[in-house]
Amino acid sequence: MTRRSCTIYVVGITCAVLLAVGIGLFAGQVFRTLMNNRLKKEIVLVEGSRVFDSWKKPPPPVYMQFFFFNVTNPDVFIAGGKPEVKQIGPYTYREYRYKDNVSMVANGKMVSAYNTKSFVFLREKSVGDPAEDNITTVNIPAWAVMNNVKDSFWRTSMVSIWMNSLKSGLFTTRTVDELLWGYEDRLLVRVASTKPEVETVFGLMYKKNGSNDGEFIYHTGEQNYMDYGRIETWKGQRELSFWSSNYSNSIVGSDGSAFHPLLDKDERIYIFTPDLCRTIYMEFEKDVEVKGIPAYRFTPPRSVLASKEENPDNEGFCVTPKECLGTGVLKVSPCRKGAPVVASFPHFYLADGKYVAAIEGLSPERTHHQTFLDLNPTTGVIVRAHKRAQVNVLMQRIPGIPSTKFLNETVFPVMFLNESVEIDDASAEKLKKLLLISNLVSNFPLVIVGLGVILLLVFVILLCQARKQKSSAEDDTAYSPVNDKEKEDPQNGTYIGLTPKADVEA
Numbered sequence: 001m002t003r004r005s006c007t008i009y010v011v012g013i014t015c016a017v018l019l020a021v022g023i024g025l026f027a028g029q030v031f032r033t034l035m036n037n038r039l040k041k042e043i044v045l046v047e048g049s050r051v052f053d054s055w056k057k058p059p060p061p062v063y064m065q066f067f068f069f070n071v072t073n074p075d076v077f078i079a080g081g082k083p084e085v086k087q088i089g090p091y092t093y094r095e096y097r098y099k100d101n102v103s104m105v106a107n108g109k110m111v112s113a114y115n116t117k118s119f120v121f122l123r124e125k126s127v128g129d130p131a132e133d134n135i136t137t138v139n140i141p142a143w144a145v146m147n148n149v150k151d152s153f154w155r156t157s158m159v160s161i162w163m164n165s166l167k168s169g170l171f172t173t174r175t176v177d178e179l180l181w182g183y184e185d186r187l188l189v190r191v192a193s194t195k196p197e198v199e200t201v202f203g204l205m206y207k208k209n210g211s212n213d214g215e216f217i218y219h220t221g222e223q224n225y226m227d228y229g230r231i232e233t234w235k236g237q238r239e240l241s242f243w244s245s246n247y248s249n250s251i252v253g254s255d256g257s258a259f260h261p262l263l264d265k266d267e268r269i270y271i272f273t274p275d276l277c278r279t280i281y282m283e284f285e286k287d288v289e290v291k292g293i294p295a296y297r298f299t300p301p302r303s304v305l306a307s308k309e310e311n312p313d314n315e316g317f318c319v320t321p322k323e324c325l326g327t328g329v330l331k332v333s334p335c336r337k338g339a340p341v342v343a344s345f346p347h348f349y350l351a352d353g354k355y356v357a358a359i360e361g362l363s364p365e366r367t368h369h370q371t372f373l374d375l376n377p378t379t380g381v382i383v384r385a386h387k388r389a390q391v392n393v394l395m396q397r398i399p400g401i402p403s404t405k406f407l408n409e410t411v412f413p414v415m416f417l418n419e420s421v422e423i424d425d426a427s428a429e430k431l432k433k434l435l436l437i438s439n440l441v442s443n444f445p446l447v448i449v450g451l452g453v454i455l456l457l458v459f460v461i462l463l464c465q466a467r468k469q470k471s472s473a474e475d476d477t478a479y480s481p482v483n484d485k486e487k488e489d490p491q492n493g494t495y496i497g498l499t500p501k502a503d504v505e506a
């Protein structure tokens with residue numbers, strides 16, 4: 001009888017302690033905070049950290065796919081009619097990326113690196129041979145030259161005469177290889193004979209194979225996890241000089257290859273893209289899952305490329321107040337040596353309907369033309385991403401060039417690309433293990449609460465039995481296993497508490 005009531009006391013007190021401690025730890029989020037601090041400490045860009053090697057040489061395969069718009073009725077368009085295009089692609093390249101000349105700067109507070117990319121063609125993932133497939137598209141070098149001289153009637157007339165004698169028209173037919181990797185253009189050769197600084201070779205990806213887009217200096221994230229991967233300078237500059245407002249010229253956020261851990265659904269993610277010569281932002285769209293890993297999908301909202309009427313912040317992206325385009329298109333001529341190049345999403349997704357309506361053969365769709373990033377919110381790791389962008393040329397009437405006489409101002413699509421990546425299986429397994437540990441540790445107080453609840457039940461049963469005054473020896477064995485379990489748990493705690501050291505890498 002005394003042994004029994006003593007047991008009841010012990011069970012009751014242990015149960016109360018477990019419940020109090022468990023609920024206390026849970027309410028205080030103690031373990032979650034510990035785990036989060038651990039993540040913040042491990043996800044930094046310094047030699048020897050868990051993420052450094054995969055940041056320098058990301059393991060998941062990246063594919064770059066190009067789709068061209070083959071113009072089927074150039075003559076009709078030049079005569080003032082509606083152009084018709086047919087999408088041809090994909091031409092797929094495996095993209096190899098790594099960070100070159102990585103070195104710590106500013107007393108180890110920041111890291112400097114060059115992002116080198118190279119491309120190897122994959123025939124089996126492509127529709128044809130890029131060396132043979134002929135595409136009829138806008139003659140971009142001619143439009144660049146015309147755009148550069150359009151303010152001087154005399155030089156425009158000169159260019160018009162050259163174009164006629166060289167049979168260089170408003171459209172051109174070239175192979176995919178030429179359009180991407182470069183060809184010598186007759187008109188540019190002629191221009192270069194008087195202006196030697198002019199590049200005579202044109203290609204959308206000319207000199208992009210095996211090269212980098214300048215030096216980046218990044219924050220390591222050691223001082224503040226929110227700064228992980230944030231760009232401090234690009235080519236030695238803290239901000240750009242292409243645009244006309246501080247907002248437009250600012251370099252904010254990361255380069256799109258690293259994101260801070262512990263992401264929030266409410267935050268805006270900023271990414272600086274040298275291709276677009278500007279910073280863009282993305283917002284949370286929905287929860288997704290990739291290979292069993294939970295992720296937040298971030299995507300650029302319409303306001304990023306909205307016209308200045310729709311989003312006054314964007315006023316600085318107008319090259320001059322006169323040259324202001326509508327929603328969904330960005331004129332990037334300031335950073336394309338004055339060529340009238342316009343960037344947009346593929347098929348003018350998210351753009352003003354007039355751009356789609358002006359061209360026969362376009363049909364924007366979210367699933368096919370959206371740019372998005374799926375980020376694991378705990379670690380900030382990219383589990384899947386599709387970067388999609390379209391290159392267009394602004395075609396318009398140019399006084400002094402007779403062949404442009406009937407043109408309506410048109411943003412003419414030339415090509416769009418889809419740069420995609422999905423986490424590889426090995427990294428996915430590592431990441432899943434890490435997330436499991438993180439979850440277990442964060443929710444460890446619930447285990448304590450669970451044990452407390454079990455003991456509470458035992459306690460109630462014991463009390464009831466004691467009331468009935470029926471004593472028997474077997475009862476002791478009935479609850480002894482529970483006592484065993486309870487003895488084990490402090491060990492469990494330290495065991496799990498140590499494991500997060502394992503793998504942060506992904």
Ligand SMILES: *[C@@H]1O[C@H](CO)[C@@H](O)[C@H](O)[C@H]1NC(C)=O
Binds near residue numbers: 070088134135
């Ligand atoms: C593009 O269009 C032209 C003329 O319409 C055609 O000859 C050519 O084969 C097309 N290119 C491809 C790759 O289909």
Ligand SMILES: *[C@@H]1O[C@H](CO)[C@@H](O)[C@H](O)[C@H]1NC(C)=O
Binds near residue numbers: 080081082408
């Ligand atoms: C060209 O612009 C005029 C005036 O805006 C419009 O009436 C005409 O339909 C346009 N032509 C084409 C082919 O889009």
Ligand SMILES: *[C@@H]1O[C@H](CO)[C@@H](O)[C@H](O)[C@H]1NC(C)=O
Binds near residue numbers: 100114212
């Ligand atoms: C990296 O450093 C080497 C040696 O200092 C230099 O030759 C090379 O040009 C650098 N690479 C880049 C991309 O700047």
Ligand SMILES: *[C@@H]1O[C@H](CO)[C@@H](O)[C@H](O)[C@H]1NC(C)=O
Binds near residue numbers: 118120121209210
């Ligand atoms: C790019 O360079 C790599 C190696 O330098 C080469 O194997 C590959 O064929 C090149 N790609 C293109 C499209 O020229």
Ligand SMILES: *[C@@H]1O[C@H](CO)[C@@H](O)[C@H](O)[C@H]1NC(C)=O
Binds near residue numbers: 132133134
């Ligand atoms: C592309 O054009 C070139 C030159 O006009 C021609 O030799 C070649 O056969 C064409 N390729 C195809 C696939 O039609």
Ligand SMILES: *[C@@H]1O[C@H](CO)[C@@H](O)[C@H](O)[C@H]1NC(C)=O
Binds near residue numbers: 063065369
């Ligand atoms: C990239 O986007 C294009 C256009 O929607 C699509 O056809 C292609 O399958 C995508 N590529 C990958 C690897 O998902």
